[in-house]
Amino acid sequence: MGERRGHDADRGRRSAHPGGTATGPGLEAVLAAALREDGVDTEGEQRAMTAFRTARDTGAHRARPRRRDDWRPVPTPSD
Amino acid sequence: MGQGGDTRRAQAYDGELGAAVARAQEGDEAAFAVAYRLVQPGLLGYLRGIVGDDAEDVAADAWLEIARDLGRFQGDGAGFRGWTATIARHRALDHLRRQRVRPRPSVPERDLLDLPSGHSTHEQALEALSTERALELVRSLPRDQAEAVLLRVVVGLDGPAAARVLGKRPGAVRTAAHRGLKALARRLGVTDGTRAEPN
Numbered sequence: 270m271g272e273r274r275g276h277d278a279d280r281g282r283r284s285a286h287p288g289g290t291a292t293g294p295g296l297e298a299v300l301a302a303a304l305r306e307d308g309v310d311t312e313g314e315q316r317a318m319t320a321f322r323t324a325r326d327t328g329a330h331r332a333r334p335r336r337r338d339d340w341r342p343v344p345t346p347s348d
Numbered sequence: 349m350g351q352g353g354d355t356r357r358a359q360a361y362d363g364e365l366g367a368a369v370a371r372a373q374e375g376d377e378a379a380f381a382v383a384y385r386l387v388q389p390g391l392l393g394y395l396r397g398i399v400g401d402d403a404e405d406v407a408a409d410a411w412l413e414i415a416r417d418l419g420r421f422q423g424d425g426a427g428f429r430g431w432t433a434t435i436a437r438h439r440a441l442d443h444l445r446r447q448r449v450r451p452r453p454s455v456p457e458r459d460l461l462d463l464p465s466g467h468s469t470h471e472q473a474l475e476a477l478s479t480e481r482a483l484e485l486v487r488s489l490p491r492d493q494a495e496a497v498l499l500r501v502v503v504g505l506d507g508p509a510a511a512r513v514l515g516k517r518p519g520a521v522r523t524a525a526h527r528g529l530k531a532l533a534r535r536l537g538v539t540d541g542t543r544a545e546p547n
Contacts, residue, residue, distance in 0.1 A: 292529040297501045300532065303482035304502045306392040314384050316408055320415035321372070321380045330373060330419030337434070338420040340427030343508075 359504050361386050362425030369428050373418055380418075384411070387429060391436050393502040397486045397494055398440045406443050410436040430509040433499060437513060485535050486528075493528030496521050501529075 324330055365386045371379035391410065395403035413435050421431050486494050492514075499510040510525070511518040 292526065292533050296529060296533050296536070299536075300482055300486075300497070300501050301504075303479045304393040304397065304486070304498070305389045306396065307389045310388055310392075313388065313404065313408060313411070314381060317384050317411040317415055318377060318381060320412045321377060321418070324416045324418065325375050325377075329416050330375070332417070332419050334420045334422050338417065338422055338431065340421070340423030340431045340509075342424060342427065 359426065362429075365425030365428055366423075367425075369418075369421065369425070373421070380415070383428070386425075387432050390429065390503040391432060394433060394498045395436055395440055396483060397498045397502070398437075398491075399443055400483075400487065402443060406439050407436065409439040409443075413439070426506070426509065429503055430505055430513055433503050433505065434513045437495075485532055488535075489528050489531060492516075492524045493531070496525035497528040497532070500525050 365383060368379040368382040368386070372383055388407070392403055392407050395406050395410075399406050410432070414432055417435075421428065423431065486497060489497070495514060496510060499505045499513055500507075503510075505513065507518050507522055511521045514521055
Protein backbone atom coordinates (compact mmCIF):
# COMPACT_ATOMS: atom_id res chain seq x y z
CA MET A 270 0.00 0.00 0.00
CA GLY A 271 1.62 3.27 -1.00
CA GLU A 272 1.26 6.37 1.02
CA ARG A 273 -0.08 9.31 -0.87
CA ARG A 274 2.38 12.22 -0.68
CA GLY A 275 0.68 15.41 0.39
CA HIS A 276 2.44 18.70 0.77
CA ASP A 277 3.11 18.02 4.41
CA ALA A 278 3.90 14.34 4.09
CA ASP A 279 7.61 14.77 4.58
CA ARG A 280 7.48 17.25 7.43
CA GLY A 281 6.86 14.50 9.91
CA ARG A 282 9.87 12.53 8.77
CA ARG A 283 12.64 14.46 10.39
CA SER A 284 12.54 17.40 12.69
CA ALA A 285 16.14 18.51 13.10
CA HIS A 286 17.35 21.95 13.90
CA PRO A 287 20.17 23.06 16.18
CA GLY A 288 19.36 21.90 19.69
CA GLY A 289 16.12 20.28 18.54
CA THR A 290 14.91 16.70 18.93
CA ALA A 291 15.52 14.37 16.03
CA THR A 292 12.67 12.11 15.06
CA GLY A 293 13.22 9.95 12.01
CA PRO A 294 14.50 6.54 11.01
CA GLY A 295 17.06 6.23 13.84
CA LEU A 296 14.57 6.76 16.63
CA GLU A 297 11.99 4.56 14.94
CA ALA A 298 14.54 1.76 14.57
CA VAL A 299 15.46 1.98 18.25
CA LEU A 300 11.81 1.88 19.28
CA ALA A 301 11.01 -0.99 16.94
CA ALA A 302 13.93 -3.04 18.27
CA ALA A 303 12.90 -2.37 21.87
CA LEU A 304 9.18 -2.98 21.42
CA ARG A 305 8.82 -5.84 18.93
CA GLU A 306 8.56 -9.08 20.90
CA ASP A 307 10.72 -11.49 19.00
CA GLY A 308 10.90 -14.36 21.49
CA VAL A 309 9.68 -17.86 20.68
CA ASP A 310 6.06 -18.15 21.78
CA THR A 311 5.39 -21.88 21.76
CA GLU A 312 2.33 -21.82 24.00
CA GLY A 313 0.63 -19.03 22.09
CA GLU A 314 1.47 -20.66 18.79
CA GLN A 315 0.02 -24.00 19.89
CA ARG A 316 -3.21 -22.34 20.99
CA ALA A 317 -3.45 -20.51 17.67
CA MET A 318 -2.75 -23.74 15.75
CA THR A 319 -5.52 -25.52 17.64
CA ALA A 320 -7.91 -22.69 16.84
CA PHE A 321 -6.86 -22.84 13.19
CA ARG A 322 -7.45 -26.59 12.92
CA THR A 323 -10.83 -26.33 14.60
CA ALA A 324 -11.90 -23.49 12.32
CA ARG A 325 -10.64 -25.28 9.22
CA ASP A 326 -12.18 -28.61 10.12
CA THR A 327 -15.57 -27.12 10.97
CA GLY A 328 -15.76 -25.23 7.69
CA ALA A 329 -15.35 -21.77 9.17
CA HIS A 330 -12.80 -20.96 6.48
CA ARG A 331 -15.47 -21.19 3.83
CA ALA A 332 -17.20 -18.05 5.14
CA ARG A 333 -17.59 -15.09 2.82
CA PRO A 334 -15.56 -11.89 3.16
CA ARG A 335 -17.15 -8.85 4.74
CA ARG A 336 -16.06 -5.35 3.84
CA ARG A 337 -13.89 -5.19 6.95
CA ASP A 338 -11.97 -8.22 5.70
CA ASP A 339 -11.04 -6.68 2.36
CA TRP A 340 -7.49 -5.42 2.70
CA ARG A 341 -6.50 -5.78 -0.90
CA PRO A 342 -4.03 -3.12 -2.00
CA VAL A 343 -5.60 -0.07 -3.57
CA PRO A 344 -4.00 0.66 -6.92
CA THR A 345 -2.20 4.01 -6.64
CA PRO A 346 -2.89 6.34 -9.54
CA SER A 347 0.36 7.64 -11.03
CA ASP A 348 1.09 11.17 -9.80
CA MET B 349 5.91 9.86 7.39
CA GLY B 350 8.87 7.93 6.14
CA GLN B 351 9.47 4.27 6.79
CA GLY B 352 12.45 3.98 9.14
CA GLY B 353 14.86 1.33 10.29
CA ASP B 354 13.22 -1.80 11.60
CA THR B 355 9.77 -0.90 10.32
CA ARG B 356 11.26 -2.13 7.08
CA ARG B 357 11.78 -5.49 8.76
CA ALA B 358 8.05 -5.92 9.22
CA GLN B 359 7.60 -5.21 5.55
CA ALA B 360 10.56 -7.26 4.29
CA TYR B 361 8.68 -10.47 4.99
CA ASP B 362 5.39 -9.36 3.50
CA GLY B 363 5.86 -11.47 0.38
CA GLU B 364 6.48 -14.55 2.50
CA LEU B 365 3.59 -13.62 4.77
CA GLY B 366 1.14 -13.13 1.93
CA ALA B 367 2.06 -16.51 0.46
CA ALA B 368 1.75 -18.23 3.85
CA VAL B 369 -1.68 -16.71 4.46
CA ALA B 370 -2.91 -17.86 1.06
CA ARG B 371 -1.73 -21.41 1.75
CA ALA B 372 -3.23 -21.34 5.24
CA GLN B 373 -6.55 -20.33 3.74
CA GLU B 374 -6.35 -23.52 1.69
CA GLY B 375 -5.90 -25.54 4.89
CA ASP B 376 -2.10 -25.68 5.22
CA GLU B 377 -1.43 -25.57 8.95
CA ALA B 378 2.35 -25.26 8.64
CA ALA B 379 1.71 -22.14 6.60
CA PHE B 380 -0.51 -20.77 9.38
CA ALA B 381 2.36 -21.30 11.83
CA VAL B 382 4.62 -19.30 9.51
CA ALA B 383 2.07 -16.49 9.43
CA TYR B 384 1.77 -16.60 13.22
CA ARG B 385 5.52 -16.29 13.71
CA LEU B 386 5.79 -13.40 11.28
CA VAL B 387 2.91 -11.43 12.76
CA GLN B 388 3.01 -12.15 16.49
CA PRO B 389 6.14 -10.09 17.40
CA GLY B 390 4.61 -6.89 16.05
CA LEU B 391 1.14 -7.71 17.33
CA LEU B 392 2.36 -8.47 20.83
CA GLY B 393 4.51 -5.33 20.87
CA TYR B 394 1.53 -3.24 19.86
CA LEU B 395 -0.73 -4.82 22.48
CA ARG B 396 1.93 -4.47 25.18
CA GLY B 397 1.85 -0.75 24.61
CA ILE B 398 -1.93 -0.63 24.98
CA VAL B 399 -2.81 -3.19 27.68
CA GLY B 400 0.58 -3.85 29.28
CA ASP B 401 0.91 -7.16 31.12
CA ASP B 402 -2.31 -8.57 29.68
CA ALA B 403 -0.90 -8.44 26.15
CA GLU B 404 -0.50 -12.23 25.88
CA ASP B 405 -4.11 -12.88 26.92
CA VAL B 406 -5.45 -10.26 24.54
CA ALA B 407 -3.24 -11.61 21.75
CA ALA B 408 -4.58 -15.11 22.40
CA ASP B 409 -8.15 -13.80 22.05
CA ALA B 410 -7.15 -12.03 18.84
CA TRP B 411 -5.61 -15.18 17.35
CA LEU B 412 -8.77 -17.17 18.06
CA GLU B 413 -10.68 -14.68 15.97
CA ILE B 414 -7.94 -14.46 13.31
CA ALA B 415 -7.86 -18.25 13.02
CA ARG B 416 -11.65 -18.45 12.84
CA ASP B 417 -12.13 -15.67 10.29
CA LEU B 418 -9.06 -16.50 8.20
CA GLY B 419 -11.17 -17.59 5.27
CA ARG B 420 -12.76 -14.15 5.03
CA PHE B 421 -9.50 -12.24 4.75
CA GLN B 422 -8.63 -10.80 1.34
CA GLY B 423 -5.31 -9.12 0.70
CA ASP B 424 -1.55 -9.41 0.71
CA GLY B 425 1.01 -9.63 3.52
CA ALA B 426 0.79 -5.95 4.39
CA GLY B 427 -2.97 -6.20 4.34
CA PHE B 428 -2.82 -9.19 6.70
CA ARG B 429 -0.82 -7.15 9.17
CA GLY B 430 -3.46 -4.42 9.02
CA TRP B 431 -6.35 -6.89 9.31
CA THR B 432 -4.81 -8.70 12.30
CA ALA B 433 -3.96 -5.39 14.00
CA THR B 434 -7.60 -4.32 13.66
CA ILE B 435 -8.78 -7.54 15.29
CA ALA B 436 -6.20 -7.20 18.05
CA ARG B 437 -7.22 -3.62 18.67
CA HIS B 438 -10.87 -4.54 19.10
CA ARG B 439 -9.93 -7.24 21.61
CA ALA B 440 -7.73 -4.73 23.45
CA LEU B 441 -10.52 -2.15 23.66
CA ASP B 442 -12.92 -4.83 24.93
CA HIS B 443 -10.34 -5.76 27.53
CA LEU B 444 -9.91 -2.15 28.65
CA ARG B 445 -13.69 -1.70 28.90
CA ARG B 446 -14.00 -4.83 31.06
CA GLN B 447 -11.23 -3.53 33.30
CA ARG B 448 -13.06 -0.28 33.89
CA VAL B 449 -16.13 -2.18 34.99
CA ARG B 450 -14.23 -4.49 37.30
CA PRO B 451 -11.34 -2.51 38.83
CA ARG B 452 -8.18 -4.56 39.05
CA PRO B 453 -6.04 -4.77 42.19
CA SER B 454 -2.94 -2.63 41.73
CA VAL B 455 -0.11 -4.58 40.14
CA PRO B 456 3.20 -4.31 41.98
CA GLU B 457 5.89 -2.57 39.99
CA ARG B 458 7.71 -5.06 37.84
CA ASP B 459 11.17 -5.89 39.14
CA LEU B 460 13.49 -4.68 36.41
CA LEU B 461 15.82 -7.63 36.96
CA ASP B 462 12.99 -10.16 36.77
CA LEU B 463 13.71 -11.35 33.26
CA PRO B 464 11.18 -13.66 31.62
CA SER B 465 13.78 -16.16 30.43
CA GLY B 466 15.12 -16.73 33.92
CA HIS B 467 18.64 -15.94 32.76
CA SER B 468 20.25 -12.76 33.93
CA THR B 469 23.25 -11.74 31.87
CA HIS B 470 24.37 -8.15 31.82
CA GLU B 471 23.42 -7.88 28.17
CA GLN B 472 19.94 -9.24 28.76
CA ALA B 473 19.55 -6.91 31.73
CA LEU B 474 20.30 -3.99 29.44
CA GLU B 475 17.88 -5.29 26.84
CA ALA B 476 15.19 -5.74 29.46
CA LEU B 477 15.82 -2.24 30.75
CA SER B 478 15.53 -0.62 27.38
CA THR B 479 12.32 -2.46 26.57
CA GLU B 480 10.91 -1.52 29.96
CA ARG B 481 11.91 2.08 29.43
CA ALA B 482 10.55 2.21 25.89
CA LEU B 483 7.25 0.74 27.07
CA GLU B 484 7.07 3.12 30.00
CA LEU B 485 7.55 6.06 27.66
CA VAL B 486 5.08 4.88 25.03
CA ARG B 487 2.46 4.11 27.66
CA SER B 488 2.89 7.62 29.05
CA LEU B 489 1.77 9.15 25.75
CA PRO B 490 -1.85 10.07 25.08
CA ARG B 491 -3.40 6.90 23.71
CA ASP B 492 -3.99 8.21 20.21
CA GLN B 493 -0.29 9.06 19.92
CA ALA B 494 0.81 5.76 21.47
CA GLU B 495 -1.33 3.78 19.05
CA ALA B 496 -0.20 5.76 16.02
CA VAL B 497 3.46 5.27 16.95
CA LEU B 498 3.02 1.57 17.74
CA LEU B 499 1.13 0.79 14.55
CA ARG B 500 3.63 2.62 12.41
CA VAL B 501 6.85 1.58 14.12
CA VAL B 502 6.16 -1.81 15.73
CA VAL B 503 3.53 -3.31 13.46
CA GLY B 504 5.09 -1.56 10.45
CA LEU B 505 1.88 -0.27 8.89
CA ASP B 506 1.99 2.57 6.42
CA GLY B 507 -0.10 5.73 6.84
CA PRO B 508 -3.32 4.61 5.15
CA ALA B 509 -3.27 1.20 6.87
CA ALA B 510 -2.69 2.70 10.32
CA ALA B 511 -5.52 5.16 9.71
CA ARG B 512 -7.84 2.33 8.74
CA VAL B 513 -7.00 0.32 11.87
CA LEU B 514 -7.67 3.37 14.02
CA GLY B 515 -10.76 4.49 12.13
CA LYS B 516 -9.34 7.97 11.70
CA ARG B 517 -8.28 10.27 8.89
CA PRO B 518 -4.72 9.68 7.64
CA GLY B 519 -3.80 13.29 8.42
CA ALA B 520 -4.88 12.94 12.02
CA VAL B 521 -2.89 9.72 12.42
CA ARG B 522 0.19 11.25 10.80
CA THR B 523 -0.01 14.18 13.23
CA ALA B 524 -0.49 11.88 16.21
CA ALA B 525 2.49 9.73 15.20
CA HIS B 526 4.66 12.77 14.65
CA ARG B 527 3.73 14.27 18.03
CA GLY B 528 4.26 10.96 19.76
CA LEU B 529 7.69 10.46 18.23
CA LYS B 530 8.73 14.00 19.06
CA ALA B 531 7.69 13.50 22.67
CA LEU B 532 9.60 10.21 22.83
CA ALA B 533 12.68 11.78 21.30
CA ARG B 534 12.54 14.57 23.87
CA ARG B 535 12.17 12.14 26.79
CA LEU B 536 15.02 9.99 25.45
CA GLY B 537 17.19 13.07 25.14
CA VAL B 538 17.75 12.50 21.42
CA THR B 539 18.93 15.67 19.76
CA ASP B 540 19.98 15.86 16.16
CA GLY B 541 23.30 14.11 15.65
CA THR B 542 24.42 13.72 19.23
CA ARG B 543 22.69 11.84 21.99
CA ALA B 544 22.24 13.82 25.20
CA GLU B 545 22.53 12.43 28.74
CA PRO B 546 20.09 9.54 29.12
CA ASN B 547 17.20 10.26 31.52
